[in-house]
Amino acid sequence: MLHPRSRTSRRCAVAATVLALSTAAVAAPSTAAPATSGQSAVVVAAGQTWTVTRTTRLRSLTIRPGGQVVAPAGSSLTLTVDGVETGGVIESTGGEETVLRPGTYRGDVVLTVTGQNLVAWQGLTFPLRQALYVDGDGVDGSLSVPAAVSGRVTDSAATGLRVRSTGENFNGVYVAGGSYTLDRPDVSLTGNGRSDFVGYGAAVTATGGARLVVDDARITGHGAARTGVVADGGSNVIVKDSTIHTEDGTLPADYQSTVELAYMQQAPWMLGIVGNVRATNLLGDGTRATYVDSDISSEGWGVLSADVGSDGKLTAINSRVSTTGDEGYGSYAIGGTTEEFLGTRFDVDTYAAINRGGAIHYGDSDRASVAALNTSLDLRLSQRELRALDRRRTVIDSDRWGVMWHGSGSVSIDGGTQVRTGRATFLDKGQAVDVTVDGSDGAKLLPADGTLFQLMEDDDPGPVVVDGKLVNTGVYHEPTGEPTKVADFDVTAVHDDDAVLDLRDIDLTGNLYNGLRGNNPDGPFGPGVKGKNLVLTLTDATLRGAVTATRTRHRQDTITAADYRELGVVTNTPSPVVNNGVIVTLAGRTTWTPTGTSYLSKLTVGSRASVRGATLTVDGVATPLQAGRTYTGALVLTAR
Structure with missing residues (x-):
């Protein structure tokens, strides 16, 4: 039962009407309404419109095709049957309003009239409806649907909250401010949502600087954009000991895949993934979302997403992050988001993470690190809760890649983190990246195909403008001809936008490739990349493998949406440096044992470091390899 706090006479009156549902008489239809059978059944015939002016209970409601049941202007209408929201459907593909679907509804039928929760987004205004609406003053009965x-x-707080929905775009809980706790909520939503950029159809949404604690939750969403948890607007969301799972829905036949955020309801295939629902989304400026001892999963697209906003913080401690279908990422970082994953297990199909402007850290959930996050993120975990979090290492199992960049960003790995991938540990699509790995506590990089780092051209073909809309029908075409040298690009210098790796105290087996062609023309989405160096520093490490400039090639020359799994899949042919410098520094007691042939532009061998089992030529001249020396030019290391 709802117990909303009294704040205004209007709110009290609305709340009193809503809370009296169990004994209220059925409201008679207005004069423009259809005929009724007594006051327990209503039939709305074709061409008729019934405007429901107050919350109404029936035993049966029939809406014939062409008939309408609506709320008065400025209000929203929600239909529940036996406590389950149902019947809602978006008015049109890409639309804003949710209307009632024709059909016959029998049982405890309640039509609840509420105020409107209007959320503006990129020129559209979405009228959200929710079972429970909370703001800084507590529960708002005028915007809640107690029948659900x-x-x-x-x-x-809400204890043992249960919400069920089989209609589209209905929200479970919407917290617009203040501090609130959901203890043991059980929210299950089936049917498409409209936009996970505003939480239109999400199970739990927090915004407006709210502090929301979700404890021991069971949250499921089955439908496009039917997100489990949305954190927005500078809120601080703490999810503990909970299970969140989402599954794809079926989009309308006339839906067009797009990168226009106001209309996006599925993953852009140009990322090499499919799916139409994300389990969670972090939005807005300075928003925080933390998942502690929780299990979060999604069939496709992504699990822990950060999207439009800046300087957010996304954290998982001793949790499990998994994709349950054939595609998807564990996390997405954008807009200066800081992502911390301590003691967390990733079991994903495509990527552990996609980075487009974030800082990602994988490490152990040791007591000091967790305590520091408890303070900095204002988690307010009790001493008992902190003691219950045993120290774990982070383990990443990805069928394909580890981290993929389609924007700049950093990744740091330490503790006992294990990264096991089918393909490259790190996949850099022509971006400025910063990778730090500290293996002193046992961190390992274990790519099954032997590729530790792959730098390549960005193979995202981008959208196409169709009737003024960005539609994802672009086609990737493999470059032809030999790459041409950019005269003023220095392949021996370190630039701000290079790919920089600092690997310490770690034993490595595998190859690092720079397959960037460079000298790319400017395009509609920004300047072309002229060149990019792979800058590798190994300190007190061992490496067995090649570090080389390459020519890359996809398995097919043309890639469309039907071939999205071919994106990022390339072969490497070691080749002389053009605009893809390879700068290697061996520091401390590092030992490098090259395999095959490596083409470099600069090599520094520290006084205690060594290169074993290889010969060196510099500009075609055989040159002894010696500790304490730096070599520049056209360098070729050949394994003996």
């Missing part, structure tokens, strides 16, 4: 809620609800 069971459990004990107060102005500060």
